[in-house]
Amino acid sequence: MRIALFATCLADTMFPAAAKATVLLLERLGHEVVFPAEQTCCGQMHINTGYQKDALPLVRRHVRTFEPYDVIVAPSGSCVGSVRHQHAMVAGADAGLAARATSVASRTFELSELLIDVLGVEDVGAYFPHRVTYHPTCHSLRVLRVGDKPLRLLRNVRGLDLVELPDAEQCCGFGGTFSVKNADTSTAMLADKMRHVLDTGADVCTAGDASCLMHIGGGLSRLRTGVRTVHLAEILASTEAS
Amino acid sequence: MTFLGMPARAPRGVGHLRGDESFPVAARKALANSQLRRNLQHATTTIRGKSGRVIAELPDWQELRSAGSALKAYTMARLPELLEQLEENVTAAGGVVHWAADANEANRIVTDLVRQTGERRVIKVKSMATQEIGLNEALEAAGITPVETDLAELIVQLGNDKPSHILVPAIHRNRSEIREIFLKAMPDVDPGLTDDPPVLAAAARRYLRETFLSTKVAVSGANFAIAETGTLAVVESEGNGRMCLTLPETLITVMGIEKLVPKWSDLEVFLQLLPRASTGERMNPYTSMWTGVTPGDGPQAFHLVLLDNGRTAVLADEVGRQALHCIRCSACLNVCPVYERTGGHAYGSVYPGPIGAVLSPQLTGVADNPSLPYASSLCGACFDACPVKIDIPSILVHLRNQAPHPRTEAAVMAAAAYTMDRPKLYASAQRAAKLARIAGRRGRGLPPPLNGWSASRDLPSPPKETFRDWWRSR
Amino acid sequence: MSSKDVILGRIRSALSSGVDAPEIPRDYRRGEAKVDLDLLVERLTDYKAVVHRISAEKSGISAAILEILAEGTVVVPPGLPTDWLPEALEAIVDDGLTAEQIAATDGVVTAAAVAIVETGTIVLDASPDQGRRIISLLPDLHICVLRPEQVVASVPEGVARLDPRRPLTWISGPSATSDIELNRVEGVHGPRNLHVILLAA
Numbered sequence A: 001m002r003i004a005l006f007a008t009c010l011a012d013t014m015f016p017a018a019a020k021a022t023v024l025l026l027e028r029l030g031h032e033v034v035f036p037a038e039q040t041c042c043g044q045m046h047i048n049t050g051y052q053k054d055a056l057p058l059v060r061r062h063v064r065t066f067e068p069y070d071v072i073v074a075p076s077g078s079c080v081g082s083v084r085h086q087h088a089m090v091a092g093a094d095a096g097l098a099a100r101a102t103s104v105a106s107r108t109f110e111l112s113e114l115l116i117d118v119l120g121v122e123d124v125g126a127y128f129p130h131r132v133t134y135h136p137t138c139h140s141l142r143v144l145r146v147g148d149k150p151l152r153l154l155r156n157v158r159g160l161d162l163v164e165l166p167d168a169e170q171c172c173g174f175g176g177t178f179s180v181k182n183a184d185t186s187t188a189m190l191a192d193k194m195r196h197v198l199d200t201g202a203d204v205c206t207a208g209d210a211s212c213l214m215h216i217g218g219g220l221s222r223l224r225t226g227v228r229t230v231h232l233a234e235i236l237a238s239t240e241a242s
Numbered sequence B: 001m002t003f004l005g006m007p008a009r010a011p012r013g014v015g016h017l018r019g020d021e022s023f024p025v026a027a028r029k030a031l032a033n034s035q036l037r038r039n040l041q042h043a044t045t046t047i048r049g050k051s052g053r054v055i056a057e058l059p060d061w062q063e064l065r066s067a068g069s070a071l072k073a074y075t076m077a078r079l080p081e082l083l084e085q086l087e088e089n090v091t092a093a094g095g096v097v098h099w100a101a102d103a104n105e106a107n108r109i110v111t112d113l114v115r116q117t118g119e120r121r122v123i124k125v126k127s128m129a130t131q132e133i134g135l136n137e138a139l140e141a142a143g144i145t146p147v148e149t150d151l152a153e154l155i156v157q158l159g160n161d162k163p164s165h166i167l168v169p170a171i172h173r174n175r176s177e178i179r180e181i182f183l184k185a186m187p188d189v190d191p192g193l194t195d196d197p198p199v200l201a202a203a204a205r206r207y208l209r210e211t212f213l214s215t216k217v218a219v220s221g222a223n224f225a226i227a228e229t230g231t232l233a234v235v236e237s238e239g240n241g242r243m244c245l246t247l248p249e250t251l252i253t254v255m256g257i258e259k260l261v262p263k264w265s266d267l268e269v270f271l272q273l274l275p276r277a278s279t280g281e282r283m284n285p286y287t288s289m290w291t292g293v294t295p296g297d298g299p300q301a302f303h304l305v306l307l308d309n310g311r312t313a314v315l316a317d318e319v320g321r322q323a324l325h326c327i328r329c330s331a332c333l334n335v336c337p338v339y340e341r342t343g344g345h346a347y348g349s350v351y352p353g354p355i356g357a358v359l360s361p362q363l364t365g366v367a368d369n370p371s372l373p374y375a376s377s378l379c380g381a382c383f384d385a386c387p388v389k390i391d392i393p394s395i396l397v398h399l400r401n402q403a404p405h406p407r408t409e410a411a412v413m414a415a416a417a418y419t420m421d422r423p424k425l426y427a428s429a430q431r432a433a434k435l436a437r438i439a440g441r442r443g444r445g446l447p448p449p450l451n452g453w454s455a456s457r458d459l460p461s462p463p464k465e466t467f468r469d470w471w472r473s474r
Numbered sequence C: 001m002s003s004k005d006v007i008l009g010r011i012r013s014a015l016s017s018g019v020d021a022p023e024i025p026r027d028y029r030r031g032e033a034k035v036d037l038d039l040l041v042e043r044l045t046d047y048k049a050v051v052h053r054i055s056a057e058k059s060g061i062s063a064a065i066l067e068i069l070a071e072g073t074v075v076v077p078p079g080l081p082t083d084w085l086p087e088a089l090e091a092i093v094d095d096g097l098t099a100e101q102i103a104a105t106d107g108v109v110t111a112a113a114v115a116i117v118e119t120g121t122i123v124l125d126a127s128p129d130q131g132r133r134i135i136s137l138l139p140d141l142h143i144c145v146l147r148p149e150q151v152v153a154s155v156p157e158g159v160a161r162l163d164p165r166r167p168l169t170w171i172s173g174p175s176a177t178s179d180i181e182l183n184r185v186e187g188v189h190g191p192r193n194l195h196v197i198l199l200a201a
Helices: A009-013 A016-028 A044-049 A052-066 A077-085 A087-091 A095-106 A111-118 A138-143 A149-155 A183-200 A210-222 A232-237 B023-031 B034-056 B061-077 B079-092 B103-117 B128-133 B135-141 B151-158 B175-185 B197-214 B240-246 B264-278 B311-315 B320-325 B331-335 B337-342 B353-364 B381-385 B392-400 B407-420 B423-436 B467-473 C003-014 C037-046 C058-068 C099-103 C155-161
Strands: A002-005 A032-034 A072-074 A108-110 A131-134 A161-163 A204-207 A228-231 B096-100 B121-124 B145-148 B217-220 B224-226 B231-236 B250-256 B286-291 B301-307 C050-054 C072-076 C089-093 C107-110 C114-116 C121-124 C141-146 C168-171 C193-199
Touching: A002 A016, A009 A016, A009 A210, A009 B423, A009 B467, A016 A032, A016 A228, A016 A232, A016 B467, A044 A052, A044 A077, A044 B392, A044 B407, A052 A087, A052 A095, A052 B407, A072 A077, A072 A111, A077 A087, A077 A095, A077 A108, A077 A138, A087 A095, A095 A108, A108 A111, A111 A149, A111 A232, A131 A149, A131 A183, A138 B381, A149 A161, A149 A232, A183 A210, A183 B023, A183 B337, A204 A210, A204 A232, A210 A228, A228 A232, B023 B034, B023 B337, B034 B264, B034 B331, B034 B337, B061 B079, B061 B264, B061 B320, B079 B096, B079 B301, B079 C003, B096 B103, B096 C003, B103 B128, B103 B135, B103 B217, B103 B250, B103 B301, B121 B197, B121 B240, B128 B135, B128 B250, B135 B145, B145 B151, B151 B175, B151 B197, B175 B197, B197 B240, B197 C099, B217 B240, B224 B264, B231 B240, B231 B264, B240 B286, B264 C155, B311 B320, B311 B353, B311 C003, B320 B353, B320 B392, B331 B353, B331 B381, B337 B353, B353 B381, B353 B392, B381 B392, B407 B423, C037 C050, C037 C193, C050 C058, C058 C141, C058 C193, C114 C155, C121 C141, C121 C155
Parallel strands: A002 A032, A002 A072, A072 A108, A131 A161, A131 A204, A204 A228, B096 B301, B121 B145, B121 B217, B217 B250, B250 B301, C050 C193, C072 C089, C072 C107, C107 C141, C141 C193
Antiparallel strands: B224 B231, B231 B286, B286 C168, C114 C121, C121 C168
């Protein structure tokens, strides 16, 4: 299958490993990945901070960039959530753009959705010999409703010891610009999330969103806990050879 | 349409919809109070568990939510006809209906009605609407003593405190704090009072008994009003509501215009949704329903005050109007990770938590509550918990788009959007950020407001190459 | 211009862009379902009501009442069957008693209008055998006699049986509060003891 990668601006700039892993994983599974170079950002940060007018050109760009493709994947529940639930709204009065955005959204999948719902694989042949806990990010869980798809993928990874995260469904406190505008509250939420991660005794905390992992990982690093954050795509792309 | 007919916001200078400080500032103080955080964590965890268990008993919870949501949307669409139908039926049953365009008018109507009875004291059953309009202050200014009879309201009143939760205004207090408040402020309290909850409840029973029996005027809110029959309903637990609705000679009920329900049979939906979502009970201990005046039984004078106070302005917003569907269960507060850590006072309004963050700014106008739409990580737990399916995250995003923006932030956002709409510029900005390392070591040298991030979190080191560099070099 | 006109004008203006009233999806459970009296007892007991199940109507009721209250005064509504009451108790019929007189009794005996299995709820509708709302409120003990034909399975069936023009009191267990740390604690302003005498089918 020919799959267009929406890398997301955050992974492209700060966490290229997650986007690279997505490419390598899909190619290993026998698919062709293309990266439309005109892509930048879905506009979620602007939309969620109250700048829909500034987001409009970004939505227009995203739609124009991805509408030639039948299947689009992003290693981010949050960005896919924005494409699926916000782009048509931002298009607003531009009914033509809204319809095109809805069409692109219907072909856009978060990584675990793509693997299980579109490609029909639960065992991607990965090997990752670590004790891992999974944080279901809010937008994967409650906007996209990916359910246990990431966990089904992780359970099939050889060598991986999956430990359940207590109060997993509670938000980590990132929330985009919330983490800066309400830094104290965000930090209080993060503290509880980190406590739960540490309680599991895991070496690695994984999730389907680089943004939440940047937040959780930033806290774990500051406390010198030695617990790493690794994007789901990177675990699924790992093999015994790598 | 005349100017007078245009939807209006809740006026300033009266009531409790606006805080003294912004949410982040107020939240910082609350976060520093570890007793508060512990109390809230304990209480919200308890209620989430209880509510989850009784909701799981109903196989048709989702169908009930859909019906509740549709009923409220139906009510809003037909509001003028339904309100007039309600007025007609209440009047036919012996009640008197008053219309109050805002808090000042509602306070004046209630104060005048109490004055006409010649009484100097009223008993009150917990009501969000009367808290919203600051009725107690208005009554006190007129020399009338309002006595709150709900246990949590009593704790707040005796402790000279402010309510911090829609359902349980004293949720921020634990049993030992409540004992201390009673020992300090409750007249004739047993000095041997323990902090055992049944003992505390019994103390409140003893304290209020005589007041219930001797007060001739009561003020209540309403959970539901049935347009079809003119029936009012108050849902409660302790029996203080029954006391207020049954014993006095005069009953004055203040109700927001959105509390309407079209038909009697529609209660079959809401009476299943509300108790399970709010206190986590299959049914609350007591629900009272009355239609006008019943000769020989209960108050012989009944007044219903229908309150706008900004609600029509909420109704005018196509996205925001679903906030009027709220049945005040407070499930969204109980599941909100922000509320659980900051408590209700940080929101500055009588409506705290997620629903408050969308309702208060709409009632007052976003400019008067500009920080509230941002008091959420948009995690979506509130939307899932809402028994009438109010899409609170979407309303928050919608209100953020109306909020006044700080000038620097707006400039940064515009610049970011400009860059991101130009892939070449964007790629060079990526490289510049990487080379400049403006963040300093692990992000600890970030300038305000970004230092909010670096106070507790490291920033990742910028990667050697961006993804698009890697892709190009493949 | 009256405030009523102002408010109605504002509402019409707010809705002027055209708002459709949706169809109400009624695919939740409605209609008659089988009544499970054992479940009713379980639900009543769960919320701290005390249930007495008896078989024979006449003598059984008075014996059950006597078991709950051996001596003292009870207030009763004017339409309560007199043969329900044991002779050992002094029954005061409510013919317009004052609040103080009612509060001074040891208990109240009433019938009921409807009971709902799923929620463990009893509804009083102020019929002659239930009386004014005040009599079931002030005494600390409420004894409620329930006949099996008054019991329905669900809230929708209960609502359908009731007449909203009557004053209604829905009772689910004795007076309680969740105001202290959000745990349910029995015994605040309403009757602290609720006994239900349930007649056999």
